[in-house]
Amino acid sequence: MRTQVAIIGAGPSGLLLGQILSRNGIDNIILERQTGDYVLGRIRAGVLESVTVDALEQAGVTDNLKKNGLVHNGCELVFGDTSFRVDFEKLVNRHVVVYGQTEVTRDLMQAREKIGATTVYEAQEVALHEVESSHPYVTYKHEGQTHRLDCDFIVGCDGFHGVSRPAIPADILKTYECVYPFGWLGLMADTPPVSDELIYVKHERGFVLCSQRSKTRSRYYLQVPLSDKVEDWSDERFWDELRTRLGPERSANLVTGPSIEKSIAPLRSFVTEPMRHHNLFLAGDAAHIVPPTGAKGLNLAASDVLYLSEALLDFYQNQCRDKIESYSDRCLKRIWGAERFSWYMTRMMHTFPDMNHWDHKLQAAEFNQLMNSEHGARLLAENYVGLPY
Template sequence: MKTQVAIIGGGPSGLLLGQLLQRAGISNVILERQTPDYVRGRIRAGVLEQGMVELLRKAGVGERMDAEGLVHAGVEIAANGQRVHIDLAGLTGGKTVMIYGQTEVTRDLMAARQASGASTFYEASEVALHGLDSHQPWVTFNHNGQAQRLDCDYIAGCDGFHGVARQAIPADVLKVFERVYPFGWLGVLADTPPVNEELVYAAHPRGFALCSMRSPTRTRYYVQVAAGEQVQDWSDERFWDELKTRLPQDLAARLVTGPAIEKSIAPLRSFVAEPMQHGRLFLVGDAAHIVPPTGAKGLNLAASDVSTLFDILEQVYQHGRTDLLAQYSPTCLRRVWKAERFSWWMTSMLHQFPELDAFSQRIRDTELDYFLSSEAGRRTLAENYVGLPYEKLV
């Protein structure tokens, strides 16, 4: 088989890149190790930056998002029992975010992929990358018990943190930066009305809490739990009681509870791999970086990687601009590190850290109070939350 771009990973980043390439007339094949049902069933983020919303529209998959997604022009941060409104639109010149679950984004992209007729190999195993330093790399894999070879011009590694793409980069080339946090998020999905019309990020002496949503009738709530906690130890009743304890009293009083549709614990980490390209291989999304979910940046960072890579490949195939290929990693990493900083800052400000001494705790509380009480501080929060602009190619 031959194609122009081999995409390793059929999650939202791989699907979005494939859709953009397909619409630009650039052939591509996606290799995904899981089944379609598994990919569709992943429950992940639900806050889309304005840049990602516009990119989905550019890819021709924004119709259902625009019809069913919830546009949010603000967000709330609760601390010391008080709720502070961050006017996203007012502080950023009209920018907003969209509440639309990653599951729905994936469904839209999978439907568009199927309609396009482009090739996708699900349950592809033993995927291996070859010839990355050459002008004609190739990928080998097994599918339905048959060994396959895919020749291509470029490879996009969209296969996540545990995928094979990053592992294909020589160890002496790759530099890794990582911080693992001593807690996780226990998340519950429930068919209950949202407790508030906007998302609420809550800091509390017992730990962080987040009130989010997927629709006017489906909510997603989180509470900070210690590393090592087990989901089976958290009954629905225990979860709702803990959430109420961490929310301001007026919110806790109107919280509607119900049986959990899904319940899981996600560990928190910050991770960056540099560089994000090696020869003809380009790392995209979680294959290159992980952020704690506090800043709602994970899926959005993957989208900005996709946007940069697509712009470069479009210029390569339409205008022969191979000189732009070297811009991918430095362009992406500038935005990645800014998002890492914001996500680290939000996590540091709103969570309880077991090793924090009394002085550091007071400094942290004072810094959060400053940002929330200052218009300049709220503007900094807002412009990072709605998403920094995508960098243009030179």
């Protein structure tokens, strides 16, 4: 079997790339280790930058987003007893759209199925071969049979634990990592959100994020120690702790209900350089991870896809490799900008176990400067709605 581009991973980045390529006449096949239902069951963020919306426009999958996405023109930051609204529209004349990653994935799956493009689910023992040659190929097992997929390029969209990144020689690959000493306990419930916009709370007991997926579905996060287990947290305990950290004024608007999903995610930053090795490319979580504080994970994956789709289109349509050669550098410039912003937000809004009085005072000074400086607020808004693509 042969294709032009072999894509490893049927998450949002792999599906988005496949859809853009297919709409431009470039043949591609996606290999996914899990089932389609498993992929849809992954609960992830849902704050979309304009760059991500542009990418979904190119993929032709924005009908549901335009119908059900929630435009957010700002967010609220709460530091102790003080709150500050960052007005995106006023500061930078832009906004974000809240639309769940599950919905993005479903839209892309349905669009791919509609055009008849090939996705092989439950592809086992996927292995990459001869990525340094002009004739790379992928082998895998499916339904007990071994298959070989020849191609021009391989794109690894298979996440942090995938097979693509290890295919780059260890003496070439550089990794950078920052592991945070806490996690986020997330709870999703079919209840109306406590606010029309996202609320980020710095509390002495730990960080809180009040988020949402729709006008009737809420997503809340609590900072917890890495030693905590999901089973330690009943719904009742979660709601009680959330009320405590929100305070009586905001809790008055809180509607509680049974959780439909609950999980703990550790926070970490991770970047791989380079993101290209000959005819192998990395995109999305295969190349980088950001703490969810800045809502950048899916958005960075989308910008990777835009850079890469431009490069592949230029190659196939104009026989030009310039954008292929510059792919890694172009992506990494935006990635490190987002990593810096996520690090900044995480440091300012969380309680670290080793913090002393000096550190707490610096956090308060950082927030005070943000609240009293239009330039500081504008810088946060620029980063939140998305760095230039």
